[in-house]
Amino acid sequence: MIETLLAALVSGLVLGSLYALMASGLSVVWTTLGVFNFAHGALMMVGAFVAWTVSEAAGLGLLTGIAAGTLVAALLGVLIERLLVRPFYGHRSMLLITVMTTLAAMIILEKGAQIIWGARLKQLPRLIDGEVSILGATISAHEAVLVGLAPLILFAIWRFTLKTRTGRSLRAVGQNQNSAALIGIDVPVAFAIAFGLSAALAGLTGALLGSIRFITPVMGAEPLVKAMIVVIFGGLGSLGATAGAAYLIGLIEALLIVWLGLYWTPFVLFLMMIIVLVFRPNGIFGGKE
Amino acid sequence: MDNLLTVSGVTAGYGPITVLRGLSLHLGAGECIGLFGPNGHGKTTLLQTISGLIRPTSGSIEFDGRELTRLRPPHIVEAGLVQSPQGNTLFGDMRVQETLELAAFSKHARDDRQSNLEKVFALFPRLEERRPQKARTLSGGERQMLSIGCALMCAPRLLMLDEPTLGLSPRLKEELAQAVGSIAKEGIPLIVVEQDVEFLMALADRLYLIEHGEVVREIDRANAPDHDEVMRLYFGEAAG
Amino acid sequence: MSEPALSITGACKTFGGLKAVDDVSFRVNSGEIFGIAGPNGSGKSTLFNLMTGIPYGPSAGEVHFDGRRIDRWPAHRIARAGLCRTFQKDAEFPELSADETLQISAVYNGGQRRRDAADNVDKALTLVDFDPDRRTMRSDELSVYEKKQLMIASALVSNPSVLMLDEPASGLTKPEIEKLDALLIAVNRTGVTILLIEHVLSLLLSVSERLMVLNYGQILAEGDPQTVVKNPAVIEAYLGGRG
Amino acid sequence: MSTRARDILVPLACLAVLALVPLVATESYTRHLFIIAFIYGIIASNWNLSLGHCGVFNFGHLTFFGVGVYTAAIAAKTFGINPWIAIWLGGVTAAFAAFLIATPVARLKGIYVVLVTFAFSQLAMQLVLSQSQITGGAEGMVRIPFMRIGDYSFVRDYKLGYYYVGLGLLVLSTLFLLAVINSPFGKSLKAVRDAEDYAESRGISVSTQRILVLVLSAVFTGVAGGFYAIYLRVASPEVFGFGTLALALSMVLIGGTGTTYGPIAAALALTFATESLAGIRGLEEARFIIVAVAMILVLRLAPGGLLGLLNRLKI
Amino acid sequence: KIGVLAPVTGKAAADGQEMVNGAQMAVDELNKAGGVAGHTFELSVGDVGDASADAVATAAERLLGDRAMGAIMTGYASGSNFEIEMMAEQDMVYLVSANSAQTEGIIAPSPDDFGTVWSMTPSYAGYNTEIVPVIEGLVADGKLTLPNKKVAIISSDNPYSKGIAEGMVVAFGEAGWEVTENDLLPFGEINDWRAFLAKIRQNPPAVLINTDYVSANAATFMNQFMEDPTNSLVFIQYAPSVPEFLELTKEKSSGVVYNLLGGVLNTPTNPRAAEVLGKYKAAFGNEPGTYGPALYEQVLIYADALGKVGDPSKRAEIGAEIAKTSKQTAMGKIQFDPATHLSVQSNDGVPIQFYQIRDGERILFYPDQYATGSFEQPGWMK
Numbered sequence A: 001m002i003e004t005l006l007a008a009l010v011s012g013l014v015l016g017s018l019y020a021l022m023a024s025g026l027s028v029v030w031t032t033l034g035v036f037n038f039a040h041g042a043l044m045m046v047g048a049f050v051a052w053t054v055s056e057a058a059g060l061g062l063l064t065g066i067a068a069g070t071l072v073a074a075l076l077g078v079l080i081e082r083l084l085v086r087p088f089y090g091h092r093s094m095l096l097i098t099v100m101t102t103l104a105a106m107i108i109l110e111k112g113a114q115i116i117w118g119a120r121l122k123q124l125p126r127l128i129d130g131e132v133s134i135l136g137a138t139i140s141a142h143e144a145v146l147v148g149l150a151p152l153i154l155f156a157i158w159r160f161t162l163k164t165r166t167g168r169s170l171r172a173v174g175q176n177q178n179s180a181a182l183i184g185i186d187v188p189v190a191f192a193i194a195f196g197l198s199a200a201l202a203g204l205t206g207a208l209l210g211s212i213r214f215i216t217p218v219m220g221a222e223p224l225v226k227a228m229i230v231v232i233f234g235g236l237g238s239l240g241a242t243a244g245a246a247y248l249i250g251l252i253e254a255l256l257i258v259w260l261g262l263y264w265t266p267f268v269l270f271l272m273m274i275i276v277l278v279f280r281p282n283g284i285f286g287g288k289e
Numbered sequence B: 001m002d003n004l005l006t007v008s009g010v011t012a013g014y015g016p017i018t019v020l021r022g023l024s025l026h027l028g029a030g031e032c033i034g035l036f037g038p039n040g041h042g043k044t045t046l047l048q049t050i051s052g053l054i055r056p057t058s059g060s061i062e063f064d065g066r067e068l069t070r071l072r073p074p075h076i077v078e079a080g081l082v083q084s085p086q087g088n089t090l091f092g093d094m095r096v097q098e099t100l101e102l103a104a105f106s107k108h109a110r111d112d113r114q115s116n117l118e119k120v121f122a123l124f125p126r127l128e129e130r131r132p133q134k135a136r137t138l139s140g141g142e143r144q145m146l147s148i149g150c151a152l153m154c155a156p157r158l159l160m161l162d163e164p165t166l167g168l169s170p171r172l173k174e175e176l177a178q179a180v181g182s183i184a185k186e187g188i189p190l191i192v193v194e195q196d197v198e199f200l201m202a203l204a205d206r207l208y209l210i211e212h213g214e215v216v217r218e219i220d221r222a223n224a225p226d227h228d229e230v231m232r233l234y235f236g237e238a239a240g
Numbered sequence C: 001m002s003e004p005a006l007s008i009t010g011a012c013k014t015f016g017g018l019k020a021v022d023d024v025s026f027r028v029n030s031g032e033i034f035g036i037a038g039p040n041g042s043g044k045s046t047l048f049n050l051m052t053g054i055p056y057g058p059s060a061g062e063v064h065f066d067g068r069r070i071d072r073w074p075a076h077r078i079a080r081a082g083l084c085r086t087f088q089k090d091a092e093f094p095e096l097s098a099d100e101t102l103q104i105s106a107v108y109n110g111g112q113r114r115r116d117a118a119d120n121v122d123k124a125l126t127l128v129d130f131d132p133d134r135r136t137m138r139s140d141e142l143s144v145y146e147k148k149q150l151m152i153a154s155a156l157v158s159n160p161s162v163l164m165l166d167e168p169a170s171g172l173t174k175p176e177i178e179k180l181d182a183l184l185i186a187v188n189r190t191g192v193t194i195l196l197i198e199h200v201l202s203l204l205l206s207v208s209e210r211l212m213v214l215n216y217g218q219i220l221a222e223g224d225p226q227t228v229v230k231n232p233a234v235i236e237a238y239l240g241g242r243g
Numbered sequence D: 001m002s003t004r005a006r007d008i009l010v011p012l013a014c015l016a017v018l019a020l021v022p023l024v025a026t027e028s029y030t031r032h033l034f035i036i037a038f039i040y041g042i043i044a045s046n047w048n049l050s051l052g053h054c055g056v057f058n059f060g061h062l063t064f065f066g067v068g069v070y071t072a073a074i075a076a077k078t079f080g081i082n083p084w085i086a087i088w089l090g091g092v093t094a095a096f097a098a099f100l101i102a103t104p105v106a107r108l109k110g111i112y113v114v115l116v117t118f119a120f121s122q123l124a125m126q127l128v129l130s131q132s133q134i135t136g137g138a139e140g141m142v143r144i145p146f147m148r149i150g151d152y153s154f155v156r157d158y159k160l161g162y163y164y165v166g167l168g169l170l171v172l173s174t175l176f177l178l179a180v181i182n183s184p185f186g187k188s189l190k191a192v193r194d195a196e197d198y199a200e201s202r203g204i205s206v207s208t209q210r211i212l213v214l215v216l217s218a219v220f221t222g223v224a225g226g227f228y229a230i231y232l233r234v235a236s237p238e239v240f241g242f243g244t245l246a247l248a249l250s251m252v253l254i255g256g257t258g259t260t261y262g263p264i265a266a267a268l269a270l271t272f273a274t275e276s277l278a279g280i281r282g283l284e285e286a287r288f289i290i291v292a293v294a295m296i297l298v299l300r301l302a303p304g305g306l307l308g309l310l311n312r313l314k315i
Numbered sequence E: 001k002i003g004v005l006a007p008v009t010g011k012a013a014a015d016g017q018e019m020v021n022g023a024q025m026a027v028d029e030l031n032k033a034g035g036v037a038g039h040t041f042e043l044s045v046g047d048v049g050d051a052s053a054d055a056v057a058t059a060a061e062r063l064l065g066d067r068a069m070g071a072i073m074t075g076y077a078s079g080s081n082f083e084i085e086m087m088a089e090q091d092m093v094y095l096v097s098a099n100s101a102q103t104e105g106i107i108a109p110s111p112d113d114f115g116t117v118w119s120m121t122p123s124y125a126g127y128n129t130e131i132v133p134v135i136e137g138l139v140a141d142g143k144l145t146l147p148n149k150k151v152a153i154i155s156s157d158n159p160y161s162k163g164i165a166e167g168m169v170v171a172f173g174e175a176g177w178e179v180t181e182n183d184l185l186p187f188g189e190i191n192d193w194r195a196f197l198a199k200i201r202q203n204p205p206a207v208l209i210n211t212d213y214v215s216a217n218a219a220t221f222m223n224q225f226m227e228d229p230t231n232s233l234v235f236i237q238y239a240p241s242v243p244e245f246l247e248l249t250k251e252k253s254s255g256v257v258y259n260l261l262g263g264v265l266n267t268p269t270n271p272r273a274a275e276v277l278g279k280y281k282a283a284f285g286n287e288p289g290t291y292g293p294a295l296y297e298q299v300l301i302y303a304d305a306l307g308k309v310g311d312p313s314k315r316a317e318i319g320a321e322i323a324k325t326s327k328q329t330a331m332g333k334i335q336f337d338p339a340t341h342l343s344v345q346s347n348d349g350v351p352i353q354f355y356q357i358r359d360g361e362r363i364l365f366y367p368d369q370y371a372t373g374s375f376e377q378p379g380w381m382k
């Protein structure tokens, strides 16, 4: 029993790291621009495919591949912002329209990937081979890298958005564009930075995940849904809360899988999410106001 | 020309709606001018156009010998042209302190950040009390103070205030008048938009009456603005 | 002496550590115009908020209206009971015309039938002197002054017993303020009790029968307006040197 | 032409044209497309009631449809209830489902509404999948009884009967929507959407209006679901899927959130546009890309929707 | 004209593309030979996308609405096969290659109403029961030693996997096995089997069965099982037959067992299969799974019937002709059962085939007359 629990804990940690990376990317765009980017999962998928093309098909090595995946995803993110989000700023139903345009971007990316890379599954090699045993549960060394890297990245983003001038200006732009412009913030640049950063994060996550899961055009869908749940638990807004919620959900999910089986786990997660929102409309860690 | 700011023949508006119709005015170095006129006749629109938030469809704006018409807002602020907008909608979820620090965003404003912050707090002690509060929850007057404070943090070379006394208590209004006066005395030229003409007259060297997007009267010290006459003019025009 | 229309006892509202309204008690007599003044951030708007439940009720204390305790009621129920307010910030229903704004207020708030509502809409718009040509325009195309007129008219149309106005004169020109003055008097004559928050002293002093001044969430002075404005504490906290 | 007259005459003319379509379109394929478009038209225009008019970002709207589908399927097949009645039962249960979800949603705002309603639709799908004794699980239910009047089976005559039932439901739903929107209730929805506090201060209960709007928007959506099940004779869990949702949502947005006819027009346009691409081989994936790009273009060029664009051109 | 109803886009696009390719290959071949009874063929594709009822119905309607349409082929179009009724109503020739349980459910009550609809796959009953005697046979022959008589089954919530898992539970139970785990997963992408595997490791069964047919899921399952294998025979339903399964698992799948009903019978005693596979590979450059060859054979069966009848518009007659089919195909010898319209399963007709993957090769070890090798104890088992 103990062993099973430990295994669940470790697999919760892996899931939590993944969700934290995904959700914090979503959260960056949400807190700064007030846009919920439904193409986030698809950007992750693009990161994985590009990493595969560069490292496997072109044989340039895995690290180059990961870098390329991150970069291409970032560029696509900037492009999405420029073409699909910026034109609707200040529109009365902007939230809804951007939900729709980013959904459209998701469709375009997914179908485009299908055309370019075909329907067959791909996989990346691992950064480090071999297995690591944590608390008696075995995971691959690559997953261990993910687990280790996630908090570092999260911390870096947190520092960036709260402590640096650029980071703060992103938040300001998200809250009031005109006022931001009037104190000298370059609004379009800020938008591009926020989207590019978030997309780069997605691309990196995808490239790392591509060694653990199979790369398919729809591989981003499931992490995106989980990231949504995370974001709800955490309460949209603060990065720390999002990260905390990510690990919490990862653990809960892993434990639920052990106790209830995979079948009812999503059901219970969704139910929990609704219940949380009924009693705490701003998330578990969200303020009351 | 020793004019710091020259607005000539500016036409601007919102999409199909034209608000400013060939408006011209100017401001000399160290001068303080006031704009007044009935509601909805384009004063705010003018300030927004000067700040680059609205692109004029024709006409030109020159600041310090430099053409501004093509520049985008961040560059205009960088040049030292700063405004405190009407309605004082700031960054709702940012705290007072954060907001003020961020407001010193442009390159040349950053150096004086600390001293400017002290100045702002000296001017509005209430803001210092409410430092950790989120802007969204401030009272109407407090928000107005924060808005003006932000503008001061930008190290303005020309400061534009859009209805700064809106919602301020009589006492604060008076203090603000003094503060603005001392800003002007420090040599920072001002453009002030106000409904309270008495407030304006105490402050400004020249007044422009704006109606239907045009300057309909220019009143300066030289052609001896008689208080009653201005009031009559204002009442008469606005009522009609 | 008429019955008090409203009585507030020990009302408090705290935000985190801040006591925005701190143990405030007062009564408003039926049919009077009751002015409220005070420095910025002294809790005037918060007081209105907690009385009307928008968006929150009091942290402590009671509000009685018409003999009933209303401080735990949902906001729309308070409004329907006849306690109708305006907001300090501009508020409008951007896509609705003036006619439609007043119609829904009459139907929902006044509980009027559609036919009666139409008549009352006419009356209310005429009363505030709203430009008849602009009655079918979308509200967001109206000017600031017209939006203010509309907000007041939408309160009047539901025949409230108490009208609560939060800085109706801010941003208005002198002539507009004078019109507002006349309007308030006219409305009050029809038996409506009015609570008025205002920084424009000329208006406040000319219409109110009683005046309350708040400072740091507490009552600084209350009573006859002319007496209150001579109170040194009020001058110090609120009016400043010029008085 | 006065706008009043235009508001009445143009839709009537369109209705007349639609009523005559079967004379020209005699094969069952075209009629089938129209029937599907009518169903989507009902879904989209009712969705617009909550989404466009009241600003409730309800991403569970297709759940109401799915509930209607399964209600009619179970009623007609398992309980042998006449399909004509089963269809309306779909509306009843959908309204009930809407009430369930509306209660928590009434208190939430913005993106949270999107997420919760989305979660709700996932829950509903899982329930349907897991109760396979009742719903057939992942396999769904097939061979649902079809409609008949006396001895006349609607399967015959190249779907002529179904065409008019579909059109009739669309007309009923539209009349219902128009009545709702033009009532004070309809106007109060916009008030609640744009200025909650102000609305509350005018005696309008924000949460009550939200609950009501969700329930009302579910009624005809559920009926459309019932009709869908009876017409296709199948109920399968894909109705809860993401594809249907994205399609219907794009209809609402392309049609324009402010209008009643817009989503209906968009439903017709999109159904035929995607179908005309469907026959081209090698374009199967690209078809979705083309639709997505077209949608973005419409949103950029005409944020008020296609109908809004038409209106602007006329002026 | 011949229609193909297939999921060309969406999750099952790989299968769908293969279906189209297989049919295309047959059509090209027939046309090159000058057509049948004076008719040449043209392929028309109806995409069912995510298989929602309206997508399937719309695609089917479009194909049905084409007056020149002589027959429609599919591997599978919907999970429920409800489109069969649409086809039957219009007397459209319709050949299906999967979901035989659903097909049977629709047709069996009144087979005469479905004269034009025939299924290439035999009843799935064989999937439920055959595994028990085969495993017990291996043990009896001494090729396999098992530590106990326990079996653990995991399946995914779709009619195919769930149905087979339920059948297996009964079959193993009747043969005196203890079913230690019987888990159901939601249908869709599964990235983490570790929780289930952890339970398996607590109480290792002799036989571990996974009936999730999605090849990516099965590959993940296999890889994660191999992180810490137990002393169990691993059986995975269908998925290992998909070509990419081997690419995805590489050496990790060596030893796994799977079976196929109506799959390609690639063995020296059925040269037809090698021929079809070869042609497919030559035409499209990759190894097909089941559906490419199946659709190829479907078109040819139709062509044979058309050849006898002569007129493509006499579809009912063509249907009756198809009923009489008795043909050696890539899948074995196809004959149809008049009661269910499914093809008949038998070792001489369409057999159930058991394979083991070893070192990247698929070795057919049962039934004996087709065997290409024999079963060996998997490397991870003691």
Ligand SMILES: Nc1ncnc2c1ncn2[C@@H]1O[C@H](COP(=O)(O)OP(=O)(O)OP(=O)(O)O)[C@@H](O)[C@H]1O
Residues within 6 Å of the ligand: B014, B017, B019, B038, B039, B040, B041, B042, B043, B044, B045, B046, B086, C141, C142, C143, C144
């Ligand atoms: N975003 C906008 N879109 C369309 N019209 C606008 C917009 N903003 C303002 N207007 C219109 O432009 C005109 C001028 O407005 P502006 O705010 O410049 O006037 P103002 O002189 O500053 O008035 P006030 O004294 O009320 O502040 C008004 O008629 C107003 O209705």
Ligand SMILES: Nc1ncnc2c1ncn2[C@@H]1O[C@H](COP(=O)(O)OP(=O)(O)OP(=O)(O)O)[C@@H](O)[C@H]1O
Residues within 6 Å of the ligand: B130, B133, B137, B138, B139, B140, B141, B142, B167, C015, C016, C018, C020, C038, C039, C040, C041, C042, C043, C044, C045, C046, C047, C088
């Ligand atoms: N939601 C809130 N959270 C925290 N503090 C708040 C909140 N709302 C108001 N406050 C604070 O409570 C105090 C009273 O605010 P209120 O809006 O009532 O002032 P006011 O008297 O209306 O001032 P003004 O004349 O400037 O409008 C202010 O200091 C304000 O910052």
Ligand SMILES: [Mg+2]
Residues within 6 Å of the ligand: B043, B044, B045, B086, B162
């Ligand atoms: Mg203005």
Ligand SMILES: [Mg+2]
Residues within 6 Å of the ligand: B139, B140, C044, C045, C046, C088
């Ligand atoms: Mg206030």
